[in-house]
Amino acid sequence: MPSDIAISSGAIAPPGPFRAFWNAFSENRGAVLGLAVVCVIVLIALLAPLLAPHDPFEQFKGATKLPPFWMDKADPRFILGTDAVGRDMLSRLMFGARVSLFIGLSVMVVSMLVGIALGLAAAWFGGIVDVAIIRVMDLIMAIPSLVLAILIIAIIGPSLANTIIAVTIVYLPRYVRLLRASALAELSKDYVTAAKVAGVGPFRLMTVTVLPNCLAPLIVQAALGVSDAILEAAGLGFLGLGAQPPVAEWGAMLANTRDLMLSHPWVMAFPGLCILTTVMAINLMGDGLRDALDPRLRKS
């Protein structure tokens, strides 16, 4: 961006990279809204032990299947009612935010790190290493995401940690392919040749010289990857293959309430709303990130 444009926006010096990013990002009102909602959910997740009115696992005898506060027969102690065994809905939802965000972030961090390593290796070594990595990624992508996750869970067994492993493997190819493509494009540029001539070793070249220039699309992918991971994990939880009871996971909370669907619909409504809100907020933010970081896509 030429610096004279910055002057017209009122600043004297050209904006720093973060400022420029924020200016572009905050142009998109939806993205800012998404960011705000994400911040609120993160705060709730972090402060769940302080905010939650009850222990999420405590079963209140004689207080099962209570409706939320605006309905008849509601108990003011349980704002959003209770589930089939008398656990407080609001508390479980708050602790559920922890589980979902933890899954989303862990999947994102692990698949990004492994993806960077494999993508850079494929781009740098080329030849047989490249072919092998790309073939394996093709294979992973050939199996529908949830089916592959189910296969992995069938082998390693259902648990919260295994959900993270399975979803990470499912989403790995995106990062590897993205990194490999952008690293290959960067490797042909003059500054890389200059660095090579200056005697920079391969490891330093790939991590310090090339990697920072591949980051923009990677950040966008990472943001959208969090929401996809949350959805995928919730799907597994719903099928009974994710986090196991009594963990307060939103998807699993839905699965356990299916028998109550007709008589007590709110027990089912809240966990789903939480998943939808979280995923939507992250996607809104991700769209804004993409528009701000990737000017080629800014047209639309």
Next chain:
Amino acid sequence: MLRFLIKRLALTVPTFLALMFVTFMMIRLVPGDPIEVRRGERGISPERLEQLRHEMGLDQPIWQQFLDYANGLAHGDFGVSIVSRTPILHEFLTLFPATIELTFFAMLIATAIGVPAGMMAAVKRGSIYDQTLMGVALTGYSMPIFWWGLILILVMSNTLHLTPVSGRVDLIKYFYPPVTGFALIDSLLSGQKGAFLDALHHLILPSIVLGTVPMAVIARMTRSSMLEVLEEDYVRTARAKGLSARRVIGLHALRNALIPVITSIGLQVGTLLAGAVLTETIFSWPGVGKWLIESISRRDYPALQGGIMLIAACVILVNLLVDLMYGLINPRIRHAK
């Protein structure tokens, strides 16, 4: 074109080999010996155990077992289900039409609504229509479809009584032999009055649920592709010639905007099959997705193994077809290195 075809075909061979290897290893990695699983709770004599091991080829060296497995697959032998004792290929093919029917209608709904919605958003860019449509698309894109399905059942079936809750046809009222496996075709063939409409009636809600995410993807894709095309010189030329807006957008712009959209529709097949697992579970739809989940809970690992192999093969084949079609439409892809 032939060279492109051969090259593209050759690329799928290692993927297939790797897929065979993974599914082969899978059954050896799952907890529990396949024989132990098979013999169930009753104990059996060591001689009988040895005999069973021999029958299943488990006393052979591992490479021999893999070759046997590969040989079996090449002859269409995907193993036998532990629970039903029928060949897995047969079981899969009996259930697959139900899944195809569901995914096909889901895609039909998604395209029929997604493309016009995306087009309208692009043409009225920045307007309240655009913002509303894209807001709806974002919601659909973020939807946990298992929850969406339950909500729709609750509202449409249980409250408004508009659609049936589950299954493919009302079995109390109608019965017809499965000729093709497609409920719509079989019900027509049976000649029973109302059977076809009943089958269609059962199909609507699951199709909407499964089509929701692809619909949102298609709408967003059509919009951005259309916006790009509307900036092109030939669109300006068409406008300058004095053609009506309808003709410019409907004919000149849409045709070019649709090429990437069609490709993405083809590549959604994997997403659809993954979504089918959840949709079929919710609606008790007797397809391969529900069957896979049931195989897990019944510990029917050969069925799981064969089913995953077959589903992955379908996805690979469809992606190959999409690639070939794209190469046919766009020579630049064909001639790229």
